[in-house]
Amino acid sequence: MKFRIKEFKPREVPDEFWEGYFEFIESNHREMNPDDPLPSREGIIQRQKADYPDYTVKRWLAYTPENKIIGWVGFGASKETASDHEENKHIAQINVRVLKNYRRKGLGTELLKTALKEAIALDRTTIETGTDHEAGAAFLKHYGAQLTIEGAENRLEMEDVDWDLMQSWIDEGAKRAPGVTIEEFDNICPEVIIDEYVEMFTEALNMQPLGETEGRANxxxxxxxxNEQRRGETGQKNYAMYTKEPDGRISGLTDIYFDPRDGDRIHQGLTGVRPKFRGKGLGKWLKAKMIFHIKENYPDVQRILTGNAETNEAMLSINKRMGFKRYKGEDGYKFKTEELAKKLGL
Ligand SMILES: CC(C)(COP(=O)(O)OP(=O)(O)OC[C@H]1O[C@@H](n2cnc3c(N)ncnc32)[C@H](O)[C@@H]1OP(=O)(O)O)[C@@H](O)C(=O)NCCC(=O)NCCS
Known part of the structure; x- marks a missing residue:
């Protein structure tokens, strides 16, 4: 099969480029999520053009001789200016995607090689990646990737929510944690709490089950x-709730993300309770209050999407009782750069 691979710089392409890009994205979307509406095209362009000043972000596209886009590879790695560079300076993220009818012809391999060269140039010794698809898992295993974590996208349909149960979690939360209040913010974290908030957010990210993944948050x-600025520029919204102890400390948090243009869905982000404050119903209280917030403020939202590690028993136990159901697997994998380079003849 004839194809050519070319770097894709979203800010530099002419307007007429995007039609072919959408065709590629939308074909993939129909294959992977056949029951979902197509994502907003305007949102896709904005996210592609977004600036990540502290990360090396690169993408390449594969074209047929007729200029049809048939494959994509994305690359990401922290720069020295990134707050999480120390934790992640040995890692590069790579993701490959090939249009269904063009698979098993060596294109995925060529795209992987293209991004791998970048990882080698930046001295990254580990490549982290993942897949939600059987073909992806077969491809990664073929090249010797190690499974790092089993996860899944779980979904809650709003029509399945047991509102009496949710109300009981709210009532119980207030009783079991006297003096604790739930606070909130919309898009912008208040300056007075930001240091404490981001410290706890980082802690919660790093305390969730991470399996054999090497990436860590900071x-x-x-x-x-x-991040707030980028979300604002790309039309994304964020809303957060957190529990405040009687002495003012933050003990737990939960947040949601959404793009009003993809209005049937909201993404449940991170939920975390500091270890010292666990076992008092704070997690359930936060999640129940958030779901009422969604019902009252976004009446068009039909479903909540979230990703969880299969070993995250605490979170899965809460989510299952809320009515979340497994939608599809999402597993993490990693390569040693050196070994992959040998396999690919680099
Ligand atoms: C993963 C993906 C990019 C592979 O693209 P591709 O162009 O088919 O890959 P290649 O043709 O270079 O495959 C290389 C080898 O991987 C293995 N492989 C790939 N797909 C496979 C499958 N469905 N079943 C079994 N083995 C497979 C084969 O050994 C193949 O070599 P062979 O065809 O000579 O036997 C493609 O399947 C895809 O887009 N999947 C969805 C996205 C995804 O999950 N990406 C995860 C990777 S980061």
Whole structure:
């Protein structure tokens, strides 16, 4: 099969480029999520053009001789200015995607090689990746990837929520943790709590089951503000709730993300309770209050999506009782750069 691979710089392509890009994205989307509406095209362009000043982000596209886009590879790695560089300076993220009818012809391999060269140039000794698809798992295993974590996308249909149970979690939460209040913020974290908030957010990210993955979070206030700015520029919304102890400390948090243009869905982000404050119903209280918030403020939302490690028993136990159901597997894999380079003849 004839194809050519070319770097794709979203800010530099002419307007007429996007039609072919959408065709590629939408074919993939129909294959992977056949029951879901197509994502907003405007949102896709905005996210592609977004700036990640502290990360090396690169993409390449594969074209047929007729200029049809048939494959994509994405590459990401922290720069020295990133708040999480120390934790992740040995890692590169790579993801490959090939259009269904063009698979098993060596294109995935060529795309992987293209991004691998970048990882080698930046001295990254580990490549982290993942897949939600059988073909992806077969491809990764073929090249010797190690499974790092088994996960899944879980979904809750709003029509399945047991509202009496949710109300009982709210009532119980207030009783079991006297003096604790639930606070909130919309898009912008208040300056007075940001240092404590991002510290707890980082802790919660790193305390969830991470299996054999090597990537670790380290978000400081500056990095958080940059994320807020990027979300604002790309039309994404964020809403957070957190529990405040009688002495003012933050003990737990939960947040949601959404793009109003993809209005049937909301993404449940991170939920975490500091170890010292666990076992008092704070997690359930936060999640129940959040789901009422969603019902009252976004009446068009039909489902909540979230990703969980299969070993995250605490979170899965809460989510199962809320009515979340497994939608599809999402597993993490990693390669040793050196070994992969040998296999691919680099
Ligand atoms: C993973 C993916 C990119 C592979 O693309 P591809 O162009 O088919 O890959 P290649 O043709 O280079 O495959 C290389 C080898 O991987 C193995 N492989 C790939 N797909 C396979 C499958 N469905 N079943 C079994 N083995 C498979 C084969 O050994 C293949 O060599 P062979 O065809 O000579 O036997 C493609 O299946 C895809 O887009 N999947 C969905 C996205 C995804 O899960 N990506 C995860 C990778 S980060």
């Amino acid at each position: 978000i400081d206030a500056e990095a958080w503000r940059k």
